[in-house]
Amino acid sequence: MNTENRYHWPHKDLLDVTQLSRHDTLHLLDLAASFQEINTRPVKKVPTLKGKTVVLFFVEDSTRTKTSFDVAGKRLSADTFALGKSGSSLNKGESLKDTALTLQAMSPDVIVIRHSSSGAARYIADLMPSGVVNGGDGWHAHPTQALLDCFSLRQAWDNIFEGRTLLILGDIAHSRVARSNIHLLTSLGVRVRVCAPRTLLPAGVDHWPVEVYTNLEKAMRDVDAAMCLRLQLERQQAGLLPDLAEYSRRFCLGLGHMELARPGAKVLHPGPMNRGLEISDDMADASASLVLNQVAAGVATRMAVLYLLATRNDGGRA
Numbered sequence: 001m002n003t004e005n006r007y008h009w010p011h012k013d014l015l016d017v018t019q020l021s022r023h024d025t026l027h028l029l030d031l032a033a034s035f036q037e038i039n040t041r042p043v044k045k046v047p048t049l050k051g052k053t054v055v056l057f058f059v060e061d062s063t064r065t066k067t068s069f070d071v072a073g074k075r076l077s078a079d080t081f082a083l084g085k086s087g088s089s090l091n092k093g094e095s096l097k098d099t100a101l102t103l104q105a106m107s108p109d110v111i112v113i114r115h116s117s118s119g120a121a122r123y124i125a126d127l128m129p130s131g132v133v134n135g136g137d138g139w140h141a142h143p144t145q146a147l148l149d150c151f152s153l154r155q156a157w158d159n160i161f162e163g164r165t166l167l168i169l170g171d172i173a174h175s176r177v178a179r180s181n182i183h184l185l186t187s188l189g190v191r192v193r194v195c196a197p198r199t200l201l202p203a204g205v206d207h208w209p210v211e212v213y214t215n216l217e218k219a220m221r222d223v224d225a226a227m228c229l230r231l232q233l234e235r236q237q238a239g240l241l242p243d244l245a246e247y248s249r250r251f252c253l254g255l256g257h258m259e260l261a262r263p264g265a266k267v268l269h270p271g272p273m274n275r276g277l278e279i280s281d282d283m284a285d286a287s288a289s290l291v292l293n294q295v296a297a298g299v300a301t302r303m304a305v306l307y308l309l310a311t312r313n314d315g316g317r318a
Helices: 022-036 064-075 096-104 120-127 143-156 176-187 216-220 244-251 291-310
Strands: 053-058 079-084 110-115 131-137 165-169 191-195 211-213 225-228 266-268
Touching: 022 143, 022 176, 022 291, 053 064, 053 096, 064 079, 064 110, 064 131, 064 291, 096 110, 096 120, 110 120, 110 291, 120 131, 131 143, 131 291, 143 176, 143 225, 143 266, 143 291, 165 176, 165 216, 176 191, 191 216, 211 216, 266 291
Parallel strands: 053 079, 053 110, 110 131, 165 191, 165 225, 191 211, 225 266
Antiparallel strands: none
């Protein structure tokens, strides 16, 4: 895979998609597409980041994000080391700052952090010279999830974003995935709708660059894709959803809803899926589902992110 061209990546860190220009985003997606080819080979490994070190600092639980970053680093031949809260001195009362400085003393090239506090990734990035990737911070942002979703849609939509309509369905109020996707996709020309019960719509949503719905049937009309979100019950205050059965009846995406969408419309879910609550079994397994495409896209996209941050100061061009 040839990663040499004239584009110089300008960012030390990837903390939020708001820092990316349209040019940055499309360059990263192009690079991810070239890395995706590696993932189809019999031997899925190249020496691109040999000698580089990636630390996976996941204070908050994760399966897909942590695993895909680990796989991404290893397929580029980087050394990857995972550290969680239970295996760190944070459990002994050490501050986030001191833990970060301890990690920095080991001279990693990139640190991927997931934390339950919004702003944690930026706090770490301001402390250290190594590249920092936000693997999700509180309700704030999840930039690589938005990038992999964008990558999946780009393939499904034949590289055309302008004129497309995406519906984001579910727990908008507590979703960093929704916030990052809304910014990234609207910046590429996608019209975004959101649909949720009023209790799961964030304050100020009427000022966001989205169309707001509380009726799923109306929201699904003529969309090109629908993205279901996980109900984040662990982040919600008591009483926001007193009846899960009623939520499922009104907001669980099923095959019948796809008849309202445009022909060829796709369905996404960042996972983990609560089948029968957010998305029906038959919808999750339908040919229109991009859920497994998203998983594969996650590895390729995170390979691109690690490459761009780990080689930024090497004198090469990315």
